[in-house]
Amino acid sequence: MSGKKKLTELVNHVVKSTQHVVLIDPATLLPSSGGSGCLIVYRERLFFVSVQHVADKEGKQVAIETGRKSKTGTELFSLPAMNFVDQYRIETDGMDAKLVEELRALDICYTEIKDSIDIEQKAIAFDDIKVTKGKKRMLYTNLDYIPADDEGFCFYGRIRAKLEGGKLEQTDKLVLGLKYDKKIGAYERFVLQDEIKDPLDYKGTSGAPIISESGEPVALVAHGMVGEKYIYGFSMRELKKYLDIYFDLNPDDQDKERGIEIGEQTIKFSKSFPINEVMMESQFDNESIAFISKKNIVNPNESTDKYISYPVLFGTNRKAIQKNGKLAYNNERDDKMHLGQCKISIPHSHKTGELERPGWFRRMFFDESPEKHFTILSTEDLKEAQFETFLRERVAGSDEKDMLLFIHGFNVDFQEAMFRSAQLGYDLNFKGAVTAYSWPSVGSVAGYVADTDSARLSGGYLCKYLEILLQTEGLKKLHIIAHSMGNVVLTQALLQMKKNGKFPNATINQIILAAPDIDREIFLQEIMPEIKGDYGFTLYASDKDNALIASRTLRTGYVRLGEGGENITIVDGLVSVDASDVDTSLLGHGYFADTQSLLSDIHMTLQGLQPDKRLLEKKSKVVGGEPKPYWMFRRS
Numbered sequence: 247m248s249g250k251k252k253l254t255e256l257v258n259h260v261v262k263s264t265q266h267v268v269l270i271d272p273a274t275l276l277p278s279s280g281g282s283g284c285l286i287v288y289r290e291r292l293f294f295v296s297v298q299h300v301a302d303k304e305g306k307q308v309a310i311e312t313g314r315k316s317k318t319g320t321e322l323f324s325l326p327a328m329n330f331v332d333q334y335r336i337e338t339d340g341m342d343a344k345l346v347e348e349l350r351a352l353d354i355c356y357t358e359i360k361d362s363i364d365i366e367q368k369a370i371a372f373d374d375i376k377v378t379k380g381k382k383r384m385l386y387t388n389l390d391y392i393p394a395d396d397e398g399f400c401f402y403g404r405i406r407a408k409l410e411g412g413k414l415e416q417t418d419k420l421v422l423g424l425k426y427d428k429k430i431g432a433y434e435r436f437v438l439q440d441e442i443k444d445p446l447d448y449k450g451t452s453g454a455p456i457i458s459e460s461g462e463p464v465a466l467v468a469h470g471m472v473g474e475k476y477i478y479g480f481s482m483r484e485l486k487k488y489l490d491i492y493f494d495l496n497p498d499d500q501d502k503e504r505g506i507e508i509g510e511q512t513i514k515f516s517k518s519f520p521i522n523e524v525m526m527e528s529q530f531d532n533e534s535i536a537f538i539s540k541k542n543i544v545n546p547n548e549s550t551d552k553y554i555s556y557p558v559l560f561g562t563n564r565k566a567i568q569k570n571g572k573l574a575y576n577n578e579r580d581d582k583m584h585l586g587q588c589k590i591s592i593p594h595s596h597k598t599g600e601l602e603r604p605g606w607f608r609r610m611f612f613d614e615s616p617e618k619h620f621t622i623l624s625t626e627d628l629k630e631a632q633f634e635t636f637l638r639e640r641v642a643g644s645d646e647k648d649m650l651l652f653i654h655g656f657n658v659d660f661q662e663a664m665f666r667s668a669q670l671g672y673d674l675n676f677k678g679a680v681t682a683y684s685w686p687s688v689g690s691v692a693g694y695v696a697d698t699d700s701a702r703l704s705g706g707y708l709c710k711y712l713e714i715l716l717q718t719e720g721l722k723k724l725h726i727i728a729h730s731m732g733n734v735v736l737t738q739a740l741l742q743m744k745k746n747g748k749f750p751n752a753t754i755n756q757i758i759l760a761a762p763d764i765d766r767e768i769f770l771q772e773i774m775p776e777i778k779g780d781y782g783f784t785l786y787a788s789d790k791d792n793a794l795i796a797s798r799t800l801r802t803g804y805v806r807l808g809e810g811g812e813n814i815t816i817v818d819g820l821v822s823v824d825a826s827d828v829d830t831s832l833l834g835h836g837y838f839a840d841t842q843s844l845l846s847d848i849h850m851t852l853q854g855l856q857p858d859k860r861l862l863e864k865k866s867k868v869v870g871g872e873p874k875p876y877w878m879f880r881r882s
Contacts, residue, residue, distance in 0.1 A: 257375050257420065260457050261402045262367050262383045267296060267453065268322060269306040278306060280416060282403040282454035284463065285384040287846075288489055289675075290853060291358060292384065296453035297468050297480055298330045298353040313366030313382070323363055328355045331488050354466065354480050356489065358496070362859075372420045381861070385455065386846045388675055389486035391462040392594055398459045399424035399436055401467055403451025419451055424477065426464075432484040434465040438475045445472055460597040552617035553591045556668045559636055561585055561711035562684040563704055564660055566627065573625045575660040577693075579686045579700060583707045585633040585714075589623040590668035591616030598673050599845060601665055620665040630714065637718045640679030648678035648723035648755070649715060650852075653708070655730025656697040656763070659689035670727070674849050678723075681715065683708050685735050701731050705738020709746070712739055716753055723755035725852050730808070733762035737769070740777045750779035756852055757781060761788045761808035761825075766815055769807045778819040784851055786825040786844070787814045814876055816869050821857055822876040823847070824865070843879050 267281040281300030286293050294310065301308045309322035331354050365382035393399065400423070404416035427435040436456065442448060448470045456465040456479045465479025563583050564575035575584070593602055593616070602619050614621050628636070641647050652670055654663040663684040671680035685704035687697045715724060728736040736757075743749035762785070764773070787810035805813045810826035828843045843861070850860045858864065862877040 254375055256400070256459060256461070257372065257402075257422075258377050259383070259461055260400050260455075261370070261377045261420070262380065263385050263457065263463070264402045264454050265294070265365065265382065266311040266404060267300055268309050268311050269301070270309055270322070271306060280404060280450060281452050282450075282467070283310075284453075284455040284466075285359065285363070285382075286389075286463065287384050287386045288389055288486075289493060290849075291493075292360075292363075293356050293358050293489065294325055295354065295356040295466065295485060297466055298355045300453040301325075301328050301355050302330060310363070310365065312364070313368060314364075323365070326357050326359075328357045329492065330355045354485060354488070356485070356492075358492075370418055372418070375420075384846075384861075385463050386598075386849065387463055387482070389482045389489070391458065391464055391482065393426040393434060393458060393464045394595065395426045397426060398422070399426060399456050399464065400459075401451065401454045401456045403454040403467065405446060405448065405450040416450060419448075421451075421477075424456065427476070429481060429483075430478070432481055433468065433478045434481045436465075436477045436479065438470075438477055441475050442470050442472050445470075448477070460600075462597065553593050554672075555623055556590045556592050556672055557636075557640075557680070558588045558590060558664050558667045558671070559586075559633065559640070559679060559681045560588060560664065560667075560684055561681075561707070561714070562660065562686075563707040564684060564686045573627060575625075575684070577659055577686055577689050579703065583710060584627060585630060586625060586627045587633075587636060588625050588664045588668075590664055591619070591621045591623050592668060592672055593618055593620075596672070601669050603665070620668065622661060622664060634714065634718065637679055637681075637715065638720060641718055641721050644678035646678060646723060647720055648676075648725065649718065649721055650674070650676050650678060650680050651712075651715065651724065651726045652680075652682045653726070653728040653732035653736050654682070654684060654687070655728075655732045655761075656687050656694060656701070657689060657691055658684075658687050660684050662689075673845050674852065676852075679718075683711050683735070685732070687731075697731055698734070701734040702738055704735045706742055708735050708739035709742040712743060713748060716748075716751055721753055724751075724753050725756040725758075726754065727758045727760060727848070728762070729760040731763045733759050733764055733807070737764065737773050737777065741773065744776050749777070750781070752780075754779075754781045755854075756784070758784045758786065758848065758851060759807070760786045762806070764807040766805045766807045766809075766813075770815070770817060774817060774819070782821070782851065782854065783819060784821045784823065785815065786823050788824075788828075789826045814867070816867055816874040816876050823857070823862065824876060824878045828879050847879070 263284055265283050265285060267283050268277050269279050269281075270276070271278050281296060283294055283296030283300065286295055308325045308328060310325065312321045312323050314321045367377065367380050367382050369379040370377045400421055402418070402420050405419045421438070423439045424436040427437050429435070434456070448467075451467050452469075454467045455463040456467060456477075457463055463482055465481050466485075467477060468480045469478045470476065561583055562575055563580050565578040565580045566584055567574050567576050573586075595618070596602060604614050604619055616623065637649070641649060650671055652667045654666055658666070663682055667680060667682035670676075685708070686700050687693070688700075715721070726736065736759075740749055743751075762769075785807070787808055789810045805815075807815055809815075810824040814822055814824050816822050825844060847860055847862065857877045862879060864875055865878055866873040866875050868874070
């Protein structure tokens with residue numbers, strides 16, 4: 247992809263991820279001022295976040311501009327009551343006293359959004375960079391991205407607000423080329439290309455998300471001083487702390503609440519929330535109160551300062567070997583199934599949707615580094631009883647008591663299968679047990695025909711593996727994702743389970759077929775009638791998957807189930823999503839926005855959201871004389 251195209255996609259992502267805030271005077275119903283913010287999905291819940299000086303004007307109604315026009319102007323989405331959090335501590339670091347005082351006065355605000363919200367972006371241009379008309383975006387984030395000084399950052403907002411004739415006129419402002427400097431207290435500091443000469447050049451962009459060149463939100467614009475090159479943004483890593491506290495105080499709408507009184511205030515919290523927790527001082531709703539803060543939950547994944555050790559439980563019918571004195575699995579078939587656990591390093595610098603690995607040339611001369619790359623830290627063979635114990639512990643440690651199983655496609659060796667599984671579980675922020683089944687793919691494009699035979703042969707082994715997973719004590723939901731030729735292995739296993747009287751199984755919650763390399767007619771006539779059930783069943787179809795391209799070459803005239811576009815498969819009981827415009831490799835070599843779209847939709851699918859509640863566009867196609875629905879990713 248050319249540099250110009252990458253920049254255009256990045257600008258589209260930044261602009262469409264920035265929401266415009268309007269403050270309305272309830273007496274006159276006229277706008278009084280504006281600012282920025284963004285919508286983030288964190289821990290499976292949607293929040294609007296900004297900085298307080300955008301939204302705390304006394305007596306004003308805070309709203310998001312929807313971009314949808316009506317006879318009287320632009321429709322607004324009124325936000326529910328805001329939560330404000332003041333910051334009182336900041337490392338002065340020899341900074342100007344005036345700046346320190348101003349930063350101390352700044353703060354964040356947020357509110358949870360529980361209603362459906364649909365926001366339009368109009369087409370605009372910044373010189374020769376065009377932002378296309380389309381839907382505004384939500385940012386799916388873990389709020390833990392660590393900015394680096396070798397990256398570029400940018401943000402977008404509106405400046406020079408002027409109220410004329412009841413209309414709020416503003417100028418679009420795009421800021422590119424920011425460089426990261428350092429973290430100061432609750433703020434991330436960035437260096438502009440040019441010195442700030444006029445405060446009006448940035449006044450109005452407050453609350454806008456500062457986004458990395460990889461598409462990650464890292465801060466909210468808070469302050470910039472005339473005569474300096476610095477922009478201070480409230481850190482997303484700091485925001486994470488307060489949202490985690492909010493989750494503790496607001497665990498679930500269905501959860502009964504108890505309360506304790508502190509002065510004249512009553513603090514409510516979950517029935518499962520212990521009283522003897524840590525007390526912290528802050529502000530909510532502009533009133534000085536204390537609140538209960540749940541102690542940090544220990545991350546089950548071991549970690550160091552540089553990387554995370556991510557566990558993946560696996561089953562495989564590959565042959566076990568010793569490689570450099572360590573257990574490994576090659577690409578040959580075995581006549582038995584092995585169970586085990588891999589620990590995979592995920593760098594703290596990992597970017598969602600990418601699999602950080604050294605190039606082949608570098609691997610010839612240098613060791614791979616767990617601080618920079620996905621690597622296998624350890625591989626352990628487990629007896630079935632040990633394996634079941636690990637499964638039980640991982641499931642018990644998750645709120646949903648669920649499990650994710652990933653089955654890779656063709657041209658994948660064991661090592662890459664483990665990397666993909668860890669990446670998928672981590673990027674989906676999956677809290678339950680992450681498992682993989684690795685069948686003996688040859689691991690090369692030339693091995694396509696051999697892989698086809700191995701995939702069919704491996705169905706029986708996967709059947710046994712599924713039976714082990716499903717008998718896990720306490721398991722409530724099993725989600726299955728199969729990619730490319732891995733769908734052959736999966737469907738063969740499900741047919742075998744059906745024959746054994748163990749399928750359908752109520753514990754299987756979602757089955758996702760990603761670009762499946764299966765003959766469409768065989769699927770429709772022989773497989774679908776046998777395996778359809780009450781579980782969620784989703785097809786991601788694509789015309790750009792490498793396995794499907796190879797398969798078309800070998801089978802001219804026979805449509806594959808995973809083909810998108812005109813050949814997309816639509817059948818009752820299967821939600822079909824045309825993902826031709828996004829990266830369906832699940833390895834993430836595509837541009838970040840494409841990969842993020844797919845991961846975000848998979849995440850929502852695993853949460854049980856129906857396609858009409860996701861960021862998809864409904865289409866229809868005539869099948870058997872009747873129009874049938876299918877779905878597409880919305881184009882940027």
